[in-house]
Amino acid sequence: MGKQLFRYSEANKEGFLDSDNITFNDGSIVTPEEIWHYLTVEGPVKYPSAFEVNLYQGNRGSRDETLPTSLKTRYLGLTFSARMEKAKDNGKSIAFIQGGQAVDPYTAADTIALRPGLVNQWNNGLEYGNDINKENLRRKKSKEKAFHDMSFEACQTGGYEHVQAGNLRIDVIAPYTVLRCSDVSYGVEAHRHGPNKDVKLLNVDFPLRNQADKPWAIEYFAGNLRRLVHTLDEVTGRKTTEDDLLKAIKLHNEGRRLGTELAELWWSADIPPTNSDDRASLVSLGNLETHGDVQASLSVLKEARKFIAERVKNGVKGHAVTDNPKRLFILGSCVGINGSRSEDAGAIVVGRDDQWSHCSSLVEEEGDPYYNLAKTTLEYPYEQGIEKRAQWTIEQIRKSRADGVIFIHNWGCNTQAAISRPIVDIIKRETGIPTYIHERDLHGLRDEQEQNRVNAFIEML
């Protein structure tokens, strides 16, 4: 017997067709009609796992059918792999980056920047027709291979094995070596012993400890950004100018502003206007990198802001959100809790520190763009020492009116794990809000045990 698949209802089609097109980097557009067709006909055949009605699905994708922009982020997610393949066929350059950074210099240098999650998404989408079990098995197998080739204590392997095998056509591995990530610089280094000699390697060296107060540290990081752009130019063969970078900063500032507005609008509502996953997928558009296409993200983001404002004004509640849910704020890198299952338990995720930290950091537009970008990057709240980071987090928790805080960290994410206790300590001390630290087990599988603990915490709240 085939698995039960979720289908979007035809009843909502008309409303969806009234919404805007998505415009892409290359100027092409996709109409709501085409998106609807993909989500109802093509998508379920290609990726049945994404439509499977199954408790164990990590993020089951938006089912909020009356919120067109959520369906659009769904579309962008499902077509991601095909779009990356197309971009490569058209000669576009692609870089591997870190999860906690903005992508302005990559945009300036006409390069698509993909963080580890997106690299995995690209790879996952290359195979069609899998159900959830098959898909999980396949992911697990490739993880095993990467663990073997790199280190079994690696938290994420960022598609190492696929890049090395040449299956994923990544031209350059060039992330920021931010403090949040214990693994990324060693991950870059690991590529030096793989068979793929064509992939370029660069660590963009992010210095540590109160660096934004030190002019020499800003200069140093700015120099690293110049080196990054130079390396990206070596791949594309073009010459990126300071003006290109300034334009990219302006574009990304627009995204960051809109993302921040959207988040604050959402927080201002008495009734949550979307569920946890929809909130996350819309707010994260502010970084413009989520779908490997800056313009596409921006066009959906602009529209999303409009829809959310309408919902907030009319007191519309998001799909599957319970009445008076317990509001959770999630801390920790590259990882979150299962939104829909937590909603079933009576909660809602109202914010995260990861991604939000750099989305809310605007870059100065007057003056040397490298220096400005370096300064802002070194000021990322997430990258600060314990006290400073905790104070910023408390501000976000207060703004979002969270009832509880969960610090969750991945297996092998040593530098987050190490400061989880002090951070929640300060939060508890200053806000009195209950907190809970969760260590995700090896291989990052979202399992029953994890959800049981999260549910117990929600119940306690």
Add this chain to the structure above:
Amino acid sequence: MSIQTLEIIRKRLEERPEELRQARKNGHKVVGWTGYNVPEEIVHALGFIPVRIALGGDDRLVEVGARYASSKTCVFIREIVGAFSENKDPYIQQTDILAFDATCLQNYRAAEVIEYFFKKDVVVLAVPRNFAEDDAKTYFVHEANEFTRLLEERAGRLLDNATLGESVALYNDIRKTLKSIYTFQAARDNVISWEEVYDLIQAGDLLDKKEYLSLLQQTLAELTELQHNPVIEADCDSRIFISGSLIPRGDRKLISIINLAGGRIVGDDLWSGILPHLDLDIKEISPAGVALGYLNRTPHAALPYLDLESDRRLKKLHELLSQSRAHGVIYHTLRYCDPFTFKAKETKNVLAKSGIPLLEIHTEYAGSDYEAMKTRVEAFIEMIRIKSELVEEEAA
């Protein structure tokens, strides 16, 4: 054969905590430092008593440390954090100021956690990841100046070049003498074992530097009397080289297993061993000159380097292996020590090209893996023995 100076050193180590206590009573300050690139000479020249914070082997402290720094931090750092929490280690007890560096991010996190929970005064030296680049060196010079400024504030005086020059000369002499002593442990006749030299190196982390130099010189004199001309040759068929994560004082599990399995350790490139004392060339007497001397040594594995062919860490490993005439490498990786675990497979492959076998031993401070480690080490030593015999037979 026993080297009498080693006995004196053991005794002096027993007396050292009390000596530090007295020194502090008399107004001296003790700086506990940890980090591959902490320029100890600067600490010394400012009149502080430098003591290295490096201890391991106590699983209970690891558990205590995990309560503060999570169970996902490397075992070494967890133990250090645990030791600060308990405050029973006689050296940790005596520290007034801590100086940590950010060569390894986990070391840096330890500084933050200790500062937060145990209210310690911590000075941190940032270290560039792209250490080989010129702009990284410029950045590091700024950081070294800043590090010096922060220590000067605490010392209540400015660093003067003449004193720094004296400290550099003293440390240079220590390094030079250690290098000479180190040659003896790998030599025929074995007048001093690697284990004894290893303890001797670590004694220098704690003893007064001037006294330490004189004890080293005495040791060297005794050794020279016993063996005038140390010749290093493959005199037995199980010469083992240890590489990988550090093995600090208190942790002797792997070393004793190798000994029990009949292996003779003849060299190491450990941060807790000879490596930091090699190739330190201070070209200019200034904080910048000292710091650059440190940064230009064989890099620590925590600093990534992206070109395999020109990697100086691997080059040094090859050089030391050939000097020590080792037959195989036991590569020690501590739980959650990313800098070394990420490189285990690569190092194995690189050495395999030169016909040198490598065994990775991944461990923590619990005793539960003792038997499993022993079995693997025994099998490895047996394997290299058979291999050496075959080579000898072929040569004959």
